[in-house]
Amino acid sequence: EDKVVQSPLSLVVHEGDTVTLNCSYEVTNFRSLLWYKQEKKAPTFLFMLTSSGIEKKSGRLSSILDKKELFSILNITATQTGDSAVYLCAVDSGSARQLTFGSGTQLTVLP
Amino acid sequence: NAGVTQTPKFRILKIGQSMTLQCTQDMNHNYMYWYRQDPGMGLKLIYYSVGAGITDKGEVPNGYNVSRSTTEDFPLRLELAAPSQTSVYFCASSLLAGWTAAFTDTQYFGPGTRLTVL
Numbered sequence: 729e730d731k732v733v734q735s736p737l738s739l740v741v742h743e744g745d746t747v748t749l750n751c752s753y754e755v756t757n758f759r760s761l762l763w764y765k766q767e768k769k770a771p772t773f774l775f776m777l778t779s780s781g782i783e784k785k786s787g788r789l790s791s792i793l794d795k796k797e798l799f800s801i802l803n804i805t806a807t808q809t810g811d812s813a814v815y816l817c818a819v820d821s822g823s824a825r826q827l828t829f830g831s832g833t834q835l836t837v838l839p
Numbered sequence: 840n841a842g843v844t845q846t847p848k849f850r851i852l853k854i855g856q857s858m859t860l861q862c863t864q865d866m867n868h869n870y871m872y873w874y875r876q877d878p879g880m881g882l883k884l885i886y887y888s889v890g891a892g893i894t895d896k897g898e899v900p901n902g903y904n905v906s907r908s909t910t911e912d913f914p915l916r917l918e919l920a921a922p923s924q925t926s927v928y929f930c931a932s933s934l935l936a937g938w939t940a941a942f943t944d945t946q947y948f949g950p951g952t953r954l955t956v957l
Contacts, residue, residue: 769950816881818881818882825946826884827946831880
């Protein structure tokens with residue numbers, strides 16, 4: 729059975745801090761790893777990672793994948809209160825590109 | 840282009856009642872999915888479809904049924920609602936146009952339906 733584990737489950741930081749969110753996976757047919765941000769509504773897409781060692785960046789967010797060690801990290805620098813959300817990691821491993829999700833990391837950024 | 844739409848937004852059911860959650864996408868995506876999200880958890884796949892007339896079970900299909908008579912619509916049916924089906928339901932779609940598209944495309948999610956079974 730495919731498995732995705734995220735850590736920590738929750739994190740509270742102050743504005744300006746840098747955070748690192750972790751995602752490890754065990755799947756039988758890896759295609760890609762995706763990060764989503766969820767704010768009390770539908771998940772919104774952040775990154776898709778398919779190759780090891782290539783960092784994806786979008787503003788203050790960045791992510792990297794290690795296919796040998798089977799994990800990914802999501803970094804957020806200079807956090808803002810608007811970054812408060814649940815961050816979901818998912819792995820695309822099915823023949824129909826079904827996603828297996830982790831349970832998410834609840835990030836709270838205090839002013 | 841509305842993307843993925845879901846109705847209703849909220850619904851309260853009594854145990855044993857049935858209902859259909861509607862999902863429509865206008866992006867001509869061939870793949871569609873239904874997920875449920877319990878409080879504090881990630882999303883779990885209920886059913887998916889790779890095209891009109893083709894559906895398959897996901898991780899948690901028990902208590903649900905689906906159909907896919909058109910490319911646009913992918914309704915989810917609950918026949919005998921149970922409290923364990925209290926959850927937020929998300930529909931998603933994606934386009935798989937070819938090998939390269941598999942590594943560049945992603946799933947687009949609808950706004951969700953919050954269902955409570957009492």
